[in-house]
Amino acid sequence: MESTAAPASVFLEREGAAESADSIPWYLTAVLFASAAVIVGITWDISWHRTIGRDTLFTPAHLLVYAGGLAAGLSCGWLALKTTFSGTGAEVGRSVRLWGFRAPLGAWVAIWGAIAMLASAPLDDWWHNAYGLDVEILSPPHVVLALGIYAIQVGALLMALAWHNRASETGRRKLAWAYVFSAAMLILSVSVLLMEYTFPNQMHGATFHRVMAAVFPVLLFAIGRAGQMRWPATCAALVYTGVSLATMWVLPLFPGEPMLAPILRPVTHMQPSEFPLLLIAPAIVVDLLLRRHSAPGEVPERALTDWGTAAVGGVAFVGIFGAIQWYFADFMLSEGARNYFFQGDTWGYTSAPGAWQYEFWHGGQFLTGEFSAAGFAAAAWWALPIAFVSARAGLWLGNWWLRVRR
Structure with missing residues (x-):
């Protein structure tokens, strides 16, 4: 007799769709917060330079930027560990393998962005101590910071897209706004640049x-x-x-x-x-x-x-x-x-x-x-x-x- 059982990929797709329709996962919310925090923090930091001028590593604007980087790095890092060691079949099926670990593509991009952002902080502090205020926006430390910021924006967008594209009709209505928000933060980041x-x-x-x-x-x-x-x-x-x-x-x-x-x-x-x-x-x-x-x-x-x-x-x-x-x-x-x-x-x-x-x-x-x-x-x-x-x-x-x- 021929088996009438559906392929495993069908079950994975159904499980992923059902999960997408329920709610926006907390780690996607964390990455969306990170995408907003880093670019609002950068806008605040530019205002700080235009108004006050004096800069330290722990100004309020910098702290908001770092908070965004940490939120993206920690939430996506947790997601990578969870997917690798205790992920369901659907979670593993919709992940990307890198260096033996598994996570969604957007999570990997956001993790890289968080590492670049946080690494740029001490480099930027040293740059200011050595050379004073930046003559141009794109100093070497700021280039590293900018690459990290855009990686977090793109990572948030890719994560929102993945959930958005897998969602059922009901879930898509909610996830469409997560996608729109991530896209808007990308526009804002480009306009600041x-x-x-x-x-x-x-x-x-x-x-x-x-x-x-x-x-x-x-x-x-x-x-x-x-x-x-x-x-x-x-x-x-x-x-x-x-x-x-x-x-x-x-x-x-x-x-x-x-x-x-x-x-x-x-x-x-x-x-x-x-x-x-x-x-x-x-x-x-x-x-x-x-x-x-x-x-x-x-x-x-x-x-x-x-x-x-x-x-x-x-x-x-x-x-x-x-x-x-x-x-x-x-x-x-x-x-x-x-x-x-x-x-x-x-x-x-x-x-x-x-x-x-x-x-x-x-x-x-x-x-x-x-x-x-x-x-x-x-x-x-x-x-x-x-x-x-x-x-x-x-x-x-x-x-x-x-x-x-x-």
Whole structure:
């Protein structure tokens, strides 16, 4: 007689699906907390440098960053030990083997990020003692720290994706928000890395538009393609905006004064970061484009669809996002933005006051001197092919994200 028993893989899949549908596991919650803690801590640390200047290993901002690194490292380390030595068949089946141990792919990435982050702390302390304040954001210790932070963000995203993709219909509704939150923290991390390019004074320059076209379409299209909900890219952009605004509004409530020369302007409270990028508008367009060609979380059958979607989406991103940020930059340099809500005209104590605060900066590699429409167009048109490549890469990445199960 032929056996009617289902293959073991079917039972593993059913067990994994049932477990996914019940609740978000505590270790995924811990990693999501870590992803938020490290980037909010970094934003706080940048404000600390702009306001106070003097730095020690155990400032409150650093402690929040370390807490995030420890939460990711300890929770994922526990998960690796548990899966290796006492994991169920389903847990072992959805894990990745490394050096004799087993854990989900996202957990391994987060563990590596936690090790890199915590290793960078004493290196950064030594760097400051030897050379003083950082002249640039990306000093050698900060490069190690940044790699660790992004590894935790990617690890959290991969863990959320694995649970999201294995979930039943009921569980997917809850896990979709875990995925969206992890994606939003990744957007926030990238925006912090690019902050030297995103002052309102730079938004009439071609470099700003090219950099934005290279970075954000890949994120928005990947998030939109892999999200199994109606508006994944839009929701991620909303969460990014909400967290950014919260930190921007909370930091100035606390007093702070410079403690390291040269002090070139009076500062009495913690200086916030810039108003968040207006990514909600292009995110809506991305979601609408993806819904037109495929259902949420579904890969279209024809590859040509992705090429066409990327072409339309790249042009839409450059046109819509570029136009919105262009006019918003005009407002941010006006008196109307110099209030608590928009936090316009906020500068660190090392920036000497001057007319430059209220002017667009047109100097640089591609634009020199006063603004020239012809010069801007000659340099900025490159944003279109860059956005096309970025959007196509995002769709490819999103298709891969949809297959993440471990």
